[in-house]
Amino acid sequence: MTERSIAYGTFVIERTLPVPPARVFAAWADVQQKTKWFGAPGGDNMPKQFEFRVGGREFSEGQVGDTTFTFDVLYQDIVENERIIYTYDMTMNGARISVSLASVELRAQGNGTRLLVTEHGAYLDGLDNNEQRKEGTIALIGQLEDFLKSA
Known part of the structure; x- marks a missing residue:
């Protein structure tokens, strides 16, 4: 029998990106752009569902x-070029982990963007x-940075 547990955690990642907030926002909001940086490198990163709107669902x-x-x-809240707030769950081989x-907060900083990603997680059963x-x-934010620099 699996021992049930919940571990909680929060982290914040901050980066300065060399492009304006509208460009960073588009990399999250446009499915064609997002598939180029979000997910496993070299994998098929096309989501099975992508509804980028408040109340919309993304599933991959x-x-x-x-x-x-x-x-x-x-997606819980979206303010164009400023913020994206979403809840999500992940599974591994069918078990919710x-x-x-x-x-995701986007703040204009000179000609670029100050990106802040904050996550609060409930991690289940030691998985x-x-x-x-x-x-x-x-790693994902690094892939986003590479995508934005190359595009």
């Missing part, structure tokens, strides 16, 4: 080795933890 599924992960999002609240999620999010 991907493989890492023999492990299948799902990412199921509900976390439920999170994430916010995930705050440090692993932070590392994964740092």
Whole structure:
């Protein structure tokens, strides 16, 4: 029998990006752009569902080795070029591993953008933890930075 538990964690990632907030926002809001940076490098990152609007859902599924992960999002608040707030859960091989609240803040800074990503997570049954999620999010933000620099 699986021992049930919840571990909580919060992290904040800050970056300065060399493009204006509208460009960063578009990289999150446009499915064609988002698939170029969000997800596993070299993988099929096209979501099965993508409704970028308040109350909209985004759903994707991907493989890492023999492990299948799902990412199921509900957009809670969107202010164009300023913020995105969403809740999401993740599963691993069908087992729910976390439920999170994430916010993306975009602030004009000179000719660029100050990006703040804050996440509050509930990590379930020892299957995930705050440090692993932070590392994964740092990697995704790095992919976003690379995409924005190359586009």
